Amino acid sequence: MSDAGDETPTDRRTRRDYLRYGAVLGGTLLAGCTGNQAEVSTDGDSVTGTEPSTGAETDTAAPTETETQTATDDQADTAAMEPVGELTFEQPPETVVSGWGFVGDVLMALGHADSVVGMSRPGFWYQGFYELLPDVSMRDTTAIPAVVSDSYRVQRELLYELDPDLLATDPNRYLAWYGLEPSTVRTLEEEVAPFFGNESRSERSPEWPNWPDDEPYDYYGIPEFVRRYGQVFREQARADAMIELYERTMDDITSRVPPEDERPTVALLNAFANPESRGFFGVTKPEPTLDVTHEHKQYGDLGVVDAFEGRYPDNGGHYDLKTDFEGLLEVDPDALVFAEAVNALGGQNVYGNTEAYEQTLELLRTNEVGRQLTAVQHDRLYPGGTGSQGPIINLFQTEMLAKQLYPEEFGEWRGFGETPAEEHLFDRQRVTDIVIGDI
Structure with missing residues (x-):
C-alpha cells in the first residue's frame, strides 16, 4: 500500500458509485449548513491541542426536526455534524473507516462495531472492557487495517480498496496530523466516502486548520456523538437508551465525589515512560482544558486533585511536564495513576513495549528514592484508562478511577474483572442489552 504522496488508482470510486451503496450527500457537505450542530466527535488522536471552542462548550444542542425524524423504508434521513455539515442517506452505512477507537466504542454501543473495516490506529481501540460484558463480542483489532502508516501518512490506495460507506473522522485530522492537502481531502470525500466526524478528544491547537471554511467549530460530548451516530x-432507540444509562450513571457517581479537602492528591504519569526507558517520568495534567472533551473526562468528572498543579511549563510538548524521582518526591502524590496502562494490561502494543508499564512499577518500588514516595509505601499505584473512550469505555474507566481514588465511597478497586456485581457502579447487563438490541 502507498502513502499519501503516491498517485491514487485510476479506477477511483466516484460519487455515483457511492450513491449505488445507498448513501446520499445532501447537496454538498458545507460546514455549518444547519447552523450550530451539537456534539459529535470521532475517535481522537493522542495529540494535545485543538482550536478553542467558540463559546460552545455545552454538551448538547437542540436537535432540529430533520435530525430527530424517525427512519422509514421509503424515507431518507439527515444527520449533521460540524465541520462537515449535513449528510443525507437512504440506508445506514455498512462499512466505516474511523480513527483511534472513540468512534469504535460509540458504534459498539449502537450494535455496529462490526462495520469498522479500517482505522487510523486500530491498536488504540481498547477491547478489554467488552470482555466484562456478558454476550458482547470483542473485535480483533490486529485484523483491522491501519489506514495511516507508522510514519503518519494516509494510505490512500488502502482507503480506495476498503471502499467504505463512511469516513467516520474529522477531515481536519487528515490535514493537521497526516499532512494531506485540502484538495486531497476533498477528493477523498468525493471519490471514497463522505466524512462524518468532529475532533473533540482534547482542546484543538491554535494552528488547527478548520477546514473547509477556516471558521472554528464546536466541540461535542460523548452523549451527542451517540445521538448523531445513532x-x-x-439506531435512535439504542442511542436514547445508552444516553439515558450513561447520563444517569454519571450523575450518580459525580454527585458522590467527596469534598476536595478529603480527596487524595494524584499524579497522572505516562505508563510507558520512566527514567530508565526515556530518561524521565512523563506527567500529564489530569484536568481536561474543556469539560466537553473526552480524553481525560473521568479525571475532570471525579474532581481529581492534581499534585503538580502550578508546576507545569507554558509549553510542555507531548508531555505536560518531565520529572525524575526527586521531582516526584518533592510533590509526593498520595496516588499515582498511569495513563494508557489498560493497553499494556490488555496486551495491546500501542507504545512499542507492552512490558514498559510493569517495568515502571518495578522501578518505583525498587529505586531508593522511589520507595520513599507515599503512593509507593501505601501501594496506591493504579492503571489508568485510554483516552480513546466512548460511552462504554468511559463508564468502565470512571468506575475504575472512582474506586481507586475514593474507596470509602465507591468500594475498593480490586482489579480488572474482580469487582463483585453488588459493587458495580453501573448495570453491565443493561449495557449488553443495548449493544445486542434487546432494549
Missing part, C-alpha cells in the same frame, strides 16, 4: 445508523 441517526446515521438508524
Whole structure:
C-alpha cells in the first residue's frame, strides 16, 4: 500500500458509485449548513491541542426536526455534524473507516462495531472492557487495517480498496496530523466516502486548520456523538437508551465525589515512560482544558486533585511536564495513576513495549528514592484508562478511577474483572442489552 504522496488508482470510486451503496450527500457537505450542530466527535488522536471552542462548550444542542425524524423504508434521513455539515442517506452505512477507537466504542454501543473495516490506529481501540460484558463480542483489532502508516501518512490506495460507506473522522485530522492537502481531502470525500466526524478528544491547537471554511467549530460530548451516530445508523432507540444509562450513571457517581479537602492528591504519569526507558517520568495534567472533551473526562468528572498543579511549563510538548524521582518526591502524590496502562494490561502494543508499564512499577518500588514516595509505601499505584473512550469505555474507566481514588465511597478497586456485581457502579447487563438490541 502507498502513502499519501503516491498517485491514487485510476479506477477511483466516484460519487455515483457511492450513491449505488445507498448513501446520499445532501447537496454538498458545507460546514455549518444547519447552523450550530451539537456534539459529535470521532475517535481522537493522542495529540494535545485543538482550536478553542467558540463559546460552545455545552454538551448538547437542540436537535432540529430533520435530525430527530424517525427512519422509514421509503424515507431518507439527515444527520449533521460540524465541520462537515449535513449528510443525507437512504440506508445506514455498512462499512466505516474511523480513527483511534472513540468512534469504535460509540458504534459498539449502537450494535455496529462490526462495520469498522479500517482505522487510523486500530491498536488504540481498547477491547478489554467488552470482555466484562456478558454476550458482547470483542473485535480483533490486529485484523483491522491501519489506514495511516507508522510514519503518519494516509494510505490512500488502502482507503480506495476498503471502499467504505463512511469516513467516520474529522477531515481536519487528515490535514493537521497526516499532512494531506485540502484538495486531497476533498477528493477523498468525493471519490471514497463522505466524512462524518468532529475532533473533540482534547482542546484543538491554535494552528488547527478548520477546514473547509477556516471558521472554528464546536466541540461535542460523548452523549451527542451517540445521538448523531445513532441517526446515521438508524439506531435512535439504542442511542436514547445508552444516553439515558450513561447520563444517569454519571450523575450518580459525580454527585458522590467527596469534598476536595478529603480527596487524595494524584499524579497522572505516562505508563510507558520512566527514567530508565526515556530518561524521565512523563506527567500529564489530569484536568481536561474543556469539560466537553473526552480524553481525560473521568479525571475532570471525579474532581481529581492534581499534585503538580502550578508546576507545569507554558509549553510542555507531548508531555505536560518531565520529572525524575526527586521531582516526584518533592510533590509526593498520595496516588499515582498511569495513563494508557489498560493497553499494556490488555496486551495491546500501542507504545512499542507492552512490558514498559510493569517495568515502571518495578522501578518505583525498587529505586531508593522511589520507595520513599507515599503512593509507593501505601501501594496506591493504579492503571489508568485510554483516552480513546466512548460511552462504554468511559463508564468502565470512571468506575475504575472512582474506586481507586475514593474507596470509602465507591468500594475498593480490586482489579480488572474482580469487582463483585453488588459493587458495580453501573448495570453491565443493561449495557449488553443495548449493544445486542434487546432494549
